[in-house]
Amino acid sequence: MSIDRILQVSFPGKLIFGNGVLQQLTEDVVEQGYKTVVIMTIKPLLDQLTDFTAALERNNIEVVVDTSIEQEPSFSDVKQLLQTLTSFSVEAVIGIGGGSVLDVAKLVAAQLDNTQSLEEIVGNGMLNGRNKALICVPTTSGTGSEVSPNAILVDDENQKKGVISPYLVPDKVYVDPLLTIGVPPAITAATGLDALTHCLEAYTNKFSQPFIDMYAYEGMRLIAANLEEVVRNGTNEEARYQVAMGSMLGGFCLGPVNTAAVHALSYPLGSMFHLAHGLSNALLLPYVMEYNYVASPKKYAEVAIALGCDRLATDEETARAGIAKIRALINACGIPARLRDVEIPKEAIPQMAEDAMKITRLLVNNPREITLQDAISIFNAAY
Numbered sequence: 001m002s003i004d005r006i007l008q009v010s011f012p013g014k015l016i017f018g019n020g021v022l023q024q025l026t027e028d029v030v031e032q033g034y035k036t037v038v039i040m041t042i043k044p045l046l047d048q049l050t051d052f053t054a055a056l057e058r059n060n061i062e063v064v065v066d067t068s069i070e071q072e073p074s075f076s077d078v079k080q081l082l083q084t085l086t087s088f089s090v091e092a093v094i095g096i097g098g099g100s101v102l103d104v105a106k107l108v109a110a111q112l113d114n115t116q117s118l119e120e121i122v123g124n125g126m127l128n129g130r131n132k133a134l135i136c137v138p139t140t141s142g143t144g145s146e147v148s149p150n151a152i153l154v155d156d157e158n159q160k161k162g163v164i165s166p167y168l169v170p171d172k173v174y175v176d177p178l179l180t181i182g183v184p185p186a187i188t189a190a191t192g193l194d195a196l197t198h199c200l201e202a203y204t205n206k207f208s209q210p211f212i213d214m215y216a217y218e219g220m221r222l223i224a225a226n227l228e229e230v231v232r233n234g235t236n237e238e239a240r241y242q243v244a245m246g247s248m249l250g251g252f253c254l255g256p257v258n259t260a261a262v263h264a265l266s267y268p269l270g271s272m273f274h275l276a277h278g279l280s281n282a283l284l285l286p287y288v289m290e291y292n293y294v295a296s297p298k299k300y301a302e303v304a305i306a307l308g309c310d311r312l313a314t315d316e317e318t319a320r321a322g323i324a325k326i327r328a329l330i331n332a333c334g335i336p337a338r339l340r341d342v343e344i345p346k347e348a349i350p351q352m353a354e355d356a357m358k359i360t361r362l363l364v365n366n367p368r369e370i371t372l373q374d375a376i377s378i379f380n381a382a383y
Contacts, residue, residue: 005207005209007209007211007212007256008166008255008256009211009212009252009255009256010149010166010169010255011147011169011252012136012146012147012169012170012171012172012173013170013171013172014171014172014173015147015172015173015175016172016173016174016175017174017175017244017245017248018175018176018177019176019177019178019237019241020176020178021174021175021176022052022137022174022176022178022179024174025052025094025135025137025172025174026051026052026055026056028172029056029061029092029094029135030055030056030059030061032092032133034061034091034092034133035060035061035062035089035091036061036062036063036064036088036089036090036091036092037056037061037062037063037064037090037091037092037093037094038064038065038066038085038088038090038092038093038094038105038108039053039063039064039065039066039094039096040066040067040069040093040094040095040096040097040101040104040105040108041065041066041067041095041096041097041101042067042069042070042097042098042101043067044182045096045097045139045179046065046067048179048182049096053065062088064085064088064090066081066084066085068080068081069081069097069100069101069104071100071274072100072152072154072160072270072274072277073100073103073104073153073154074153074154074155074156075118075119075153075154075155075156075161076156077104077153078104078107078108078111078118078153079118081104081108082108082111082112085108085112086112090112090132091132091133092109092132092133092134092135093105093108093109093112093132093133093134093135094135094136094137095134095135095136095137095146096137096139096179097137097138097139097140098138098139098140098142098143098191099138099140099142099143099145099152099191099277102136102138102143102145102146103143103145103150103151103152103153104151105134105136106134106136106145106151106168106170107151107153107163107168108132109130109132109133109134110127110129110130110132110134110165110167110168112131112132113131113132114127114128114129114130114131116128118153121163121165122153122161122162122163123162123163123164124162124164124165124361125164125165126163126165127163127165127167127168128167129167130167130168133171133172134170134171134172135170135171135172135173135174136170136172136173136174137173137174137175137176137179138175138179138180138244138247138248139179139180139183140180140183140187140188140191140247141177141180141183141188141191141192141195141230141240141243141244141246141247142190142191142192142194142195142247142278143191143194143195143247143251143277144195144198144247144248144249144250144251144252144253144254145251146170146173146175146248146251147169147170147173147248147251147252147254148168148169148251148252148254148255149164149165149166149167149168149169149254149255150162150163150164150168150254150255150258151163151164151168154270154271158271158272159267159271159355159358160267160270160271160359162361164255166255169255175244175245175248177237177240177241177243177244177245178237178240180230180240180243180244181234181235181237181240182234183234184234185231185232185234185334186334186335187276187278188227188230188231188234188243189227189231189278189282189333189334189335190276190277190278190279190282190335191247191278192223192227192230192231192243192247192278192333193227193278193281193282193285193329193330193333193335194277194278194281194282195219195223195243195246195247195250195251196219196220196223196224196227196246196250196285197250197259197262197263197281197282197285198216198219198250198251198253198254198259199215199216199217199219199220199223199246199249199250199253200216200220200262200285200289200303201253201258201259201260201261201262201263201365202215202216202250202253202254202257202258202259203216203217203220203253203299203302203303203306204260204292204296204299204300204303204367205257205258205259205260205365205366205367206260206364206365206366206367207257207365208257208299209256209257211256212252212253212256212257215249215250215252215253216249216250216253216257217302217306218246218249219245219246219247219249219250219253220246220303220306220307221246221306221307221308222242222243222245222246222249223242223243223246223247223250224306224307224308224325224329225242225308226239226242226243226246227243227329227333228329228332228333230243231332231333231334257365258361258362258365259362259365260362260363260365260366260367261288261291261292261362261363261366261370261378262281262284262285262288263281263359263362264356264359264362264363264366264370265284265288265352265356265375265378265379266280266281266283266284267280267355267356267359268351268352268353268355268356269283269284269339269344269352271355272348272351272352272355273342273344273348275342275344279335279336279342282330282333282335283335283336283337283338283339283342283382284378284382285326285330286323286326286327286330287378287381287382288378289322289323289326290323290381291368291370291374291377291378292366292367292368293316293319293320293322293323294316294368295367295368296367296368297314297315297316297319298315299367300315300318300319300322300323301315301316301318301319301322303319303322304318304319304321304322304323304325305318305322307322307325307326307329308325309321309322309325338382338383339379339382339383340383344383346383349376349379349380349383350376352375352379353372353375353376353379354372356375357370357372357375
């Protein structure tokens, strides 16, 4: 662990977690007295939100609903959206959806009356402020975007770019695990493994922090103990509650510590082959763990304990049991285990490795240094 690293945590102004808290969101928005709000969501959720939007309209709040974000968002998606919203005097942006919807809601709230262009705010700490109220409501247990200072976009060259700023942390967050009940098994599995990866990569990070380790460890424990059950039985409210909590804890890891090589190597799978982000992480997680654990056996042994493994004779043995446990969990969740299973051509590996090496903001966090040749080897192992 680096002791000269400054810990900076930006928590949401208000966090409400629990079954049915969507009702409280309605009351709070009405109480604020906003005249115009934008609700960013997805078409499959519109039925679930009819009571919410009707209640706002009954209280003379103009509601603009946008469902334009259907996959990982691009710069042009956000610019187009900002263009359509300029004719409204929006006071609050409410994102209700998965990570892509929440990321865009965060950017829209920041950019609606910002003189900075989208390109100018890319990177860490480049955004100068946000004037619109921002409320986020996650409907998947995965990205943790609702509590993180990050938003990810795909640029014109198909590369993923991050905007990281404390101004992207919402004013209010409502996590209602009941909203995740309708999420299909495959998406539940991929997003859950994404959340688990956030926790695991923060915990084993070169710049890990004890304060964040608390969230990361408990997040791993909750997700590992409940993910298989929510994939098999999506209506289990108790298990949904625990996975939603684990996912949110993973989100708290993303600002102060962030992720590492699993995420860096998964980016090309998303940008080149449009694989879902959670699936990309799951495909690479055991192989990156295999590469990393020798550099940090004690931390990886603790990961294994969090995942439910017994402590063995040495840290190395315990760490290897943790990797086996991750493989078993991925298999139990019905997620493909190899790149060839999702039809990625082997000849794409050198290009994927080159693209991954550009994600230096994440690679620098990895407990073991990764060269271009190492990246190629990891991709080949995962093939």
